[in-house]
Amino acid sequence: MNPLRRAGARPGPAFTVTLDGREIEALPGRTVAATLWAAGVTSWRSTRGAGRPRGVFCGIGVCFDCLVTVNGRPNQRACLVPVRPGDEIRTQEGTGHDD
Amino acid sequence: MTDRPRLAVVGAGPAGLAASLAATSRGIHVTLVDSAARVGGQFYRRPAAALGALRPQALHHAWHTWERLRDGLAAADSVEHLPDRHVWCVERRSDDFVVQALLGPDQRESESVRADAVLLATGGYEKVLPFPGWTLPGVVTAGGAQAMLKEGLVVPGRTAVVAGTGPLLLPVATGLAAAGVEVAALVESADPRAFARRAGALAALPGKVAEAAGYTARLLRHRVALMPRHTVVAAHGERRVEAVTVAALDGEGRVEAGTERRIPCDTLAVGHGMLAHTDLAESLGCRVEGLRVYADDEQRTDVPGVWAAGETTGVGGSALALAEGHIAGRSIAARLTGRAPDPREWAPAAKSRRRLRAFSALLDTLYTPSAHWTDQVTDDTVVCRCEEVSAGEIRTAVAELGAGDVRTVKLLTRAGMGWCQGRMCEPAVAGLAGCEQTPARRLLARPVPLGVLARAGEPQEVLGGEPRVDRGGEPQEVLGGEPREDRGGEPQEAHGGEPREDRGGEPQDAHGGEPREDRGGEPREAHGGEPGVGQGG
Numbered sequence: 001m002n003p004l005r006r007a008g009a010r011p012g013p014a015f016t017v018t019l020d021g022r023e024i025e026a027l028p029g030r031t032v033a034a035t036l037w038a039a040g041v042t043s044w045r046s047t048r049g050a051g052r053p054r055g056v057f058c059g060i061g062v063c064f065d066c067l068v069t070v071n072g073r074p075n076q077r078a079c080l081v082p083v084r085p086g087d088e089i090r091t092q093e094g095t096g097h098d099d
Numbered sequence: 100m101t102d103r104p105r106l107a108v109v110g111a112g113p114a115g116l117a118a119s120l121a122a123t124s125r126g127i128h129v130t131l132v133d134s135a136a137r138v139g140g141q142f143y144r145r146p147a148a149a150l151g152a153l154r155p156q157a158l159h160h161a162w163h164t165w166e167r168l169r170d171g172l173a174a175a176d177s178v179e180h181l182p183d184r185h186v187w188c189v190e191r192r193s194d195d196f197v198v199q200a201l202l203g204p205d206q207r208e209s210e211s212v213r214a215d216a217v218l219l220a221t222g223g224y225e226k227v228l229p230f231p232g233w234t235l236p237g238v239v240t241a242g243g244a245q246a247m248l249k250e251g252l253v254v255p256g257r258t259a260v261v262a263g264t265g266p267l268l269l270p271v272a273t274g275l276a277a278a279g280v281e282v283a284a285l286v287e288s289a290d291p292r293a294f295a296r297r298a299g300a301l302a303a304l305p306g307k308v309a310e311a312a313g314y315t316a317r318l319l320r321h322r323v324a325l326m327p328r329h330t331v332v333a334a335h336g337e338r339r340v341e342a343v344t345v346a347a348l349d350g351e352g353r354v355e356a357g358t359e360r361r362i363p364c365d366t367l368a369v370g371h372g373m374l375a376h377t378d379l380a381e382s383l384g385c386r387v388e389g390l391r392v393y394a395d396d397e398q399r400t401d402v403p404g405v406w407a408a409g410e411t412t413g414v415g416g417s418a419l420a421l422a423e424g425h426i427a428g429r430s431i432a433a434r435l436t437g438r439a440p441d442p443r444e445w446a447p448a449a450k451s452r453r454r455l456r457a458f459s460a461l462l463d464t465l466y467t468p469s470a471h472w473t474d475q476v477t478d479d480t481v482v483c484r485c486e487e488v489s490a491g492e493i494r495t496a497v498a499e500l501g502a503g504d505v506r507t508v509k510l511l512t513r514a515g516m517g518w519c520q521g522r523m524c525e526p527a528v529a530g531l532a533g534c535e536q537t538p539a540r541r542l543l544a545r546p547v548p549l550g551v552l553a554r555a556g557e558p559q560e561v562l563g564g565e566p567r568v569d570r571g572g573e574p575q576e577v578l579g580g581e582p583r584e585d586r587g588g589e590p591q592e593a594h595g596g597e598p599r600e601d602r603g604g605e606p607q608d609a610h611g612g613e614p615r616e617d618r619g620g621e622p623r624e625a626h627g628g629e630p631g632v633g634q635g636g
Binding site for chain 2: 001002003004006007008009010011012027028029030031033034037038042043047048049050052053054055056057058059060061062063064065067076079080081082
């Protein structure tokens with residue numbers, strides 16, 4: 001049973017956000033990280049040094065591995081930031097300031 | 100405004116909530132400052148309100164305890180909850196305290212709350228020791244998987260392995276299985292024979308043993324392979340984890356050659372215990388013993404006016420946090436109204452505290468990472484996830500450059516100098532350097548924008564409880580991280596004072612309480628977890 005059904009969720013209407021221009025569906029109340037997980041995405045950053053993929057690690061705002069660019073602002077912790085209708089989420093390359 | 104004495108509670112987990120209720124019912128005005136949108140901390144992290152969960156308890160444990168806390172809070176007339184506040188500093192002035200918090204989620208503005216006393220109930224976070232492949236997407240902390248599940252009602256994949264050591268692994272594996280994930284194996288490094296040898300002591304808390312047995316039964320029903328005295332040797336994959344290799348441990352804690360098995364999975368939830376957030380206490384000058392904040396029988400730190408409760412004074416679970424928080428709240432209420440408290444008033448909570456601490460100490464001796472975990476850490480394994488420092492670089496710093504402690508390794512390699520300020524890699528660096536992990540002495544509890552810092556030094560007018568907003572922050576991000584020479588366009592970081600040496604600013608989450616529970620044979624929840632019942636209150 002999926003977790004939404006398990007908890008008897010009756011979420012508000014879904015809305016659309018984009019990840020690197022691709023539309024994905026989001027539920028109100030979820031964070032950016034939860035939205036991306038639900039869309040089957042587990043990495044949305046490449047490291048500054050080796051360019052390795054990263055996503056959620058600690059899930060509670062401590063590790064900063066899940067940094068992402070949302071609406072042009074880089075270095076936001078995806079596990080803390082609530083998703084909003086129309087958000088433009090972008091994979092963050094390196095520091096997020098190079099592009 | 101109120102004429103009542105004012106208490107600021109940092110962290111709205113079990114400890115902070117129990118303290119708030121105990122204090123406010125005895126005439127104290129409480130300002131409850133917490134980083135999350137809703138109270139509960141990690142243990143009682145609940146589905147986001149907009150998800151409309153009709154059965155929020157389905158993924159929780161000890162829900163009736165939560166209901167008591169929630170109802171108490173609803174009835175309290177003098178608790179002001181300030182959500183989405185990430186506390187970065189508590190300043191002690193001549194006759195009061197000022198709590199400085201960044202407003203989330205942007206964290207570009209800061210707010211101040213004045214109080215006559217402060218309770219630090221900042222909880223903890225999970226410790227994870229490195230192994231090859233641990234930075235791959237899909238490898239998450241056990242508590243992180245649980246936190247995302249509890250709040251976002253979401254899981255990272257279809258097939259998971261849960262691994263490491265500690266009472267948290269049981270509820271995490273059970274929760275993932277209940278949420279529809281196929282849990283291929285629960286890999287625990289602890290040796291069941293050690294539990295058998297301490298059966299008598301474990302029986303002191305029969306409820307916890309029964310709880311552990313209940314989790315185990317549910318895992319067996321879900322056909323989860325239980326693999327005690329095993330460890331994950333490596334995670335494999337290119338863009339995300341695709342499989343893990345697990346192996347048996349011998350009596351000395353070394354991997355037994357020839358026992359390696361590859362298990363396909365798209366998720367590895369891993370954890371090796373919990374660490375306390377001690378940063379705010381350290382910056383206030385509170386005594387820290389080992390990795391926990393010292394507190395006396397009333398939960399007072401050695402700094403007048405500062406109390407501490409829950410994981411920050413030693414990881415022990417939500418039930419222990421509730422007991423400590425309750426005692427702290429009563430002590431604070433008495434002290435702020437000029438009375439010497441009578442410990443007989445909280446004798447039941449003190450008794451719970453004593454038993455739960457003893458139990459927690461026992462579990463700490465049973466749930467231990469494999470003794471030779473560093474053997475599995477190849478030289479090319481990234482240890483500092485932020486600064487991408489490898490085990491080989493750390494070993495070179497130790498063997499060839501003479502580094503004998505975490506701070507020197509940091510100076511030589513940058514390990515621990517990034518965004519997380521060493522929270523994730525410190526235990527590993529200490530293990531590789533062959534030294535004890537010591538408090539990191541972070542000056543700021545989390546990354547703070549430069550503009551906010553600049554204003555923090557100005558004369559402030561902070562009114563009691565009415566938080567003052569400082570718009571200091573330009574989008575200037577400042578991370579706790581140190582700039583690396585090569586990063587070109589990085590924003591100017593202000594490390595909170597972090598001199599490139601040690602300290603740095605870090606976030607501490609006031610996620611108030613962590614999970615924990617009280618472990619019992621149990622699961623202790625870490626982030627959020629489950630267990631625990633609380634007496635205390």
